[in-house]
Amino acid sequence: MRRPVVGIIGNTYMIADTYPGHGTSTMNSEAIARVAECMPLIIPADPLYMTVDELMEACDGFLFTGGRPNVHPEEYGEEATEAHGTFDRARDGITLPLIRACVERGQPFLGICRGFQEVNVAMGGSLHPEIRELPGRKNHRMPTEGSLDERFSRRHPVTFTAGGPFARLMCAEEVQTNTLHGQGIQTAGPRIVIDGTADDGTPEALYVRDAPGFTLSVQWHPEHNAAADPVSRPLFTAFGAAARDWAGARRPHPVLKSA
Numbered sequence: 494m495r496r497p498v499v500g501i502i503g504n505t506y507m508i509a510d511t512y513p514g515h516g517t518s519t520m521n522s523e524a525i526a527r528v529a530e531c532m533p534l535i536i537p538a539d540p541l542y543m544t545v546d547e548l549m550e551a552c553d554g555f556l557f558t559g560g561r562p563n564v565h566p567e568e569y570g571e572e573a574t575e576a577h578g579t580f581d582r583a584r585d586g587i588t589l590p591l592i593r594a595c596v597e598r599g600q601p602f603l604g605i606c607r608g609f610q611e612v613n614v615a616m617g618g619s620l621h622p623e624i625r626e627l628p629g630r631k632n633h634r635m636p637t638e639g640s641l642d643e644r645f646s647r648r649h650p651v652t653f654t655a656g657g658p659f660a661r662l663m664c665a666e667e668v669q670t671n672t673l674h675g676q677g678i679q680t681a682g683p684r685i686v687i688d689g690t691a692d693d694g695t696p697e698a699l700y701v702r703d704a705p706g707f708t709l710s711v712q713w714h715p716e717h718n719a720a721a722d723p724v725s726r727p728l729f730t731a732f733g734a735a736a737r738d739w740a741g742a743r744r745p746h747p748v749l750k751s752a
């Protein structure tokens with residue numbers, strides 16, 4: 494059987510500070526190829542180039558990756574302010590309808606950081622532009638100095654709901670994770686289940702209630718050191734199994750089965 498194809502949502506970057514291109518970190522491709530055991534395919538996420546239907550036909554599952562630009566607040570009914578930072582409207586135009594279509598059809602996805610936030614917004618939730626300004630919250634942003642491994646080092650605990658899909662998948666109710674984000678979930682969408690939180694109350698792990706397929710998503714970055722990290726590895730392995738099920742029969746692999 495051919496390997497399942499996982500569409501890795503690309504971000505827009507300036508190449509050599511001169512002209513725009515699409516891309517993703519090799520950590521994402523590596524995690525999909527070597528841990529999920531699927532074929533990584535980087536997607537130039539822009540509705541000018543493709544439709545959601547075409548993407549769903551071409552790919553068996555999707556990795557909604559991290560990305561510096563924030564989801565546009567119009568997508569959750571708020572006006573943009575300076576605090577909301579920069580945006581990527583082309584990516585919003587693909588990812589938000591694609592998430593809703595995957596939820597409805599049971600096609601698997603794994604959301605990471607901005608991708609986690611996109612899942613919440615796509616399902617009717619909202620984001621806070623700068624969570625470190627909320628009372629009692631810590632700074633979750635990427636350290637401004639240090640090697641890649643230092644910047645992606647584990648910085649806070651995440652506690653999962655006892656008996657929930659994440660606790661079952663990780664065989665632990667508490668894990669340590671990295672953290673590289675400024676925004677965070679403000680209100681969860683009606684079907685979003687927050688299944689893990691940081692020690693300052695920031696939502697860190699979610700799934701979509703009653704979705705027929707795999708929807709596990711995390712605010713941290715499991716793609717770092719995915720093959721060796723005991724928290725990352727089960728997430729990518731379970732996602733790969735869900736994509737294989739979909740590729741084999743074009744049928745969903747439910748979140749609870751995956752855990």
Ligand SMILES: N[C@@H](CCC(=O)NCCCC(=O)O)C(=O)O
Nearest residue numbers: 559560561562606607674675676
């Ligand atoms: N913009 C959001 C999401 C942060 C995020 O995904 N960070 C990783 C960036 C990786 C990259 O630049 O590709 C926020 O700040 O909350």
